Amino acid sequence: MPDSSPSPHYPAAFIGRGLFPIYIQLATIFRRLIENGEWAVGRQVPTHEQLGLQFGVNTTTVRKAVELLVREGLLKAYRKRGTFVITKPARQEWYDIPTTLHAALDIPEDIEIETRRASMPRQLPFASTSSLSAGSGYRLLRRIHRRRGQPLCLENCFLWLDLVQGAKPATLKRASLALVHESNEMAHANATLTFGIADKETARQLKISLNAPIAIFHQRATASGGRILMDSTSYFRGDCVRVFERIKP
Amino acid sequence: MAPKVRRKFAPQSARPAKAARRDLSGNGISDGTPIYAQLILHFRHQIETARWVEGQNIPTLLDLAAEFGVARATVRQALGFLEREGLISSRRGRGTVVIGRPRNDLWFSVPAAWGPLDPVRGQLTAEILAFGPDGRLPDAPSHIRGTLASGYGVVRRLVKREGVPYLVGATYIDSRIIEEIGADEVYKAQGYQTVEQSKLFRGATADQSVTVDVADAEIAYLLDITLNAPIVVVERWVLDSAGTLISYSEGRYRSDFVRIERRLA
Numbered sequence: 244m245p246d247s248s249p250s251p252h253y254p255a256a257f258i259g260r261g262l263f264p265i266y267i268q269l270a271t272i273f274r275r276l277i278e279n280g281e282w283a284v285g286r287q288v289p290t291h292e293q294l295g296l297q298f299g300v301n302t303t304t305v306r307k308a309v310e311l312l313v314r315e316g317l318l319k320a321y322r323k324r325g326t327f328v329i330t331k332p333a334r335q336e337w338y339d340i341p342t343t344l345h346a347a348l349d350i351p352e353d354i355e356i357e358t359r360r361a362s363m364p365r366q367l368p369f370a371s372t373s374s375l376s377a378g379s380g381y382r383l384l385r386r387i388h389r390r391r392g393q394p395l396c397l398e399n400c401f402l403w404l405d406l407v408q409g410a411k412p413a414t415l416k417r418a419s420l421a422l423v424h425e426s427n428e429m430a431h432a433n434a435t436l437t438f439g440i441a442d443k444e445t446a447r448q449l450k451i452s453l454n455a456p457i458a459i460f461h462q463r464a465t466a467s468g469g470r471i472l473m474d475s476t477s478y479f480r481g482d483c484v485r486v487f488e489r490i491k492p
Numbered sequence: 493m494a495p496k497v498r499r500k501f502a503p504q505s506a507r508p509a510k511a512a513r514r515d516l517s518g519n520g521i522s523d524g525t526p527i528y529a530q531l532i533l534h535f536r537h538q539i540e541t542a543r544w545v546e547g548q549n550i551p552t553l554l555d556l557a558a559e560f561g562v563a564r565a566t567v568r569q570a571l572g573f574l575e576r577e578g579l580i581s582s583r584r585g586r587g588t589v590v591i592g593r594p595r596n597d598l599w600f601s602v603p604a605a606w607g608p609l610d611p612v613r614g615q616l617t618a619e620i621l622a623f624g625p626d627g628r629l630p631d632a633p634s635h636i637r638g639t640l641a642s643g644y645g646v647v648r649r650l651v652k653r654e655g656v657p658y659l660v661g662a663t664y665i666d667s668r669i670i671e672e673i674g675a676d677e678v679y680k681a682q683g684y685q686t687v688e689q690s691k692l693f694r695g696a697t698a699d700q701s702v703t704v705d706v707a708d709a710e711i712a713y714l715l716d717i718t719l720n721a722p723i724v725v726v727e728r729w730v731l732d733s734a735g736t737l738i739s740y741s742e743g744r745y746r747s748d749f750v751r752i753e754r755r756l757a
Binding site: 257258268342343347433435442456464481487489491492 | 710714
């Protein structure tokens with residue numbers, strides 16, 4: 244068994260490597276220490292000299308990293324008294340990605356869905372069982388989900404035409420799966436969540452930065468004969484989505 | 493013919509530049525992130541998602557510089573990095589072509605039940621980063637109700653699959669369990685196995701959460717990914733029948749290695 248170490252320490256090896264300036268790298272570590280409470284709110288952080296020694300960087304670099312977090316409002320430097328933690332990084336309220344049928348049908352009250360455009364798709368993201376030309380038989384709904392006015396996700400939903408026809412405008416504000424579920428034709432529904440980063444257009448519409456993490460939620464509902472009734476892909480801003488499950492009752 | 497037309501439009505790129513620059517340095521990515529580093533992430537993503545198709549040319553340097561409102565040298569710097577990664581190749585006079593795609597076929601699906609959190613076993617190698625009796629538990633989110641045990645031990649591991657690092661995991665275990673099972677066993681076993689062996693596990697409940705974060709400098713180093721690249725965080729809380737938090741684990745995964753699949757109906 245190796246020597247036990249009392250707390251995870253940070254070898255200097257990983258600082259100063261890669262594309263980013265050293266003080267930016269150091270700031271990400273300080274931010275994490277504040278986030279997980281190792282640097283508690285209201286407490287003083289180690290001196291620049293101590294931090295310089297710990298991470299193997301000079302005090303100028305430490306000062307630049309600290310200044311970055313002071314500008315972010317997480318730290319505050321007092322003359323002679325030292326640097327203190329003011330607050331933790333603000334975090335978004337969680338939005339729970341549905342993992343059950345019940346949750347997928349029911350949109351939380353503070354979420355508003357706007358269907359921006361319904362159009363005939365030029366192509367489908369799956370092989371159509373219809374003998375007709377590619378996009379016919381389906382409608383593409385481009386939707387945006389907002390929480391208290393803030394964009395939460397962009398959804399592209401391909402919906403079997405029968406389900407859209409005759410739908411009231413109010414229906415189009417509901418969860419995509421709910422539109423299918425009502426028809427009583429649905430035999431199976433699956434959901435998959437993967438992760439990625441925002442491209443320019445997604446970033447612009449979700450009001451996040453380029454390369455910010457996103458979660459990609461794909462839902463598909465099929466009828467008993469295998470026909471795809473709905474195929475929906477939602478691009479969520481990554482900083483507020485969560486999958487929370489009880490794994491042992 | 494094309495270069496001439498582009499040159500004509502080039503001076504105008506000064507105006508859209510401002511809007512594009514706001515795009516790049518908005519929230520999310522921290523202040524001062526070099527633009528070429530952001531471009532690398534973006535360009536690599538274009539290849540990963542096959543928007544830039546293998547075997548085909550990517551947009552020209554001029555086009556990319558205009559699109560993002562940055563200097564050509566900055567774009568060249570970013571593309572040079574991807575060239576060294578073996579993803580693209582520039583051929584004089586014929587543009588830059590995509591020659592490879594980053595490997596991301598090693599994903600596994602996070603289960604919705606208690607048990608191991610690993611893909612197929614056998615090809616995995618784990619390296620212990622830290623093992624100690626006095627693990628300081630990170631602050632728990634407010635929705636986890638439960639009392640803290642008097643002490644925890646922590647095991648921190650870097651796990652590789654087929655030599656590719658994909659997970660940095662930390663498991664905090666109630667000191668009573670470590671005493672019951674023995675430190676050697678705790679060191680050898682995976683977190684969930686240790687907890688399962690304890691008598692405190694009988695009647696225990698467990699919750700799991702999956703969220704997204706960005707890599708800090710240490711995680712980026714250990715997982716061999718770019719700083720601020722997305723990572724997936726899988727957390728588990730185990731409360732014994734008395735409501736004491738007997739185990740907390742946190743796994744930080746490369747985001748392209750993880751997905752969640754659920755049957756809804």
